[in-house]
Amino acid sequence: MKIKPCKSQVFRLEPIIGSRKYINYFWSFSIFFGAFGFLIVGICSYLKKELFFFSAENIIFIPQGAVMCFYGIAGIFLSFYLWFTMILGVGSGFNEFNKNEGIVNIFRWGFPGQNRRIKICCLIKDIKSIRIYIRDGISPRSALYLKIRGMPDIPLDVIEDRFNLNEIEKRATELASFLRVPIEGLE
Template sequence: MVTTKSQSNVLRYDIVGSRRFSNYGFAVIVAIGALGFLLAGLSSFLKINLLPFTEPLSLNFVPQGLALSFYGIAGTLLEIYLLYVIAVDYGSGYNEFDRNSGKVTIFRRGRSQSKNIELTYKIADVQAVRVEIREGLNPKRALYLRVKGKGDLPLSEVGQPIALNVLEDRAAEIAKFLAVPLEGL
């Protein structure tokens, strides 16, 4: 998350969505794998070597070449989905705390314009800022906003856990800005 402070009465955190380095890397790996499987399956069907570094002509089309073609098509469809999600920047958005209007806005981008999520609450309805820290094999470091009648709303982005010092600083800054208690530290 990147902190943006345009005015002293507005606090805004931008949220990184699917346009992160790991997703680009995963998309490249899936594309290479899908292309390899598809070319191996087509080579066994056409009896033309489309992969110069291996010998797919020794494969029978039924069942090996057919299975490889299926995996290649499935990988290509997954690649198309990954590229779409990266293109629309799924999950990106912002958390904005505005004292001028007295509102908190949580916005996340969806798969299409009609699927975007925008939640707006009054600052007076905010009860606390909560930090959740869980270490171990599946670590979790998350920041939540406790809103009257709505429970805990997540403020942190999905993906790798936030550095502990960044999480603590951000939680303290939001709690101080909203003049609410900080829980979980």
């Protein structure tokens, strides 16, 4: 189910993509094919034969071939995990801000089990501010948080793939003016 964004004077609905990002598809394919290659080379070293154009003439099964099999199996499981999270849409959901009813609903999908559906409801009057978090460095990351009285900060959106300060500030400013709360985090 795809949620369309909706903005008006009294209502806002923001869809959240979650784990279904293009970069996750890229990494799941890359990890799977790389791990499959490791596994085939490890099996070739054990059988001392050529399989699927992979040759392991110079690789002894113990220890190199066994380690390659282990890394191949581990990588395949990791790629299956990534596919599983993308199929389930872990982390996807929506942020709903409704001034008519005076409530904020934040919904996310989690892993299967008791807490599969994560829903947080609060009153707009309990919101203290919108907080912007920015981390520079090797893996830059930025996020918007909702600060609510008596609750820990709630992440509204984590922006990892595109680090654009103007876009983050614009989004935070729009949301803060809609909710009529201050912005924290940028000095």
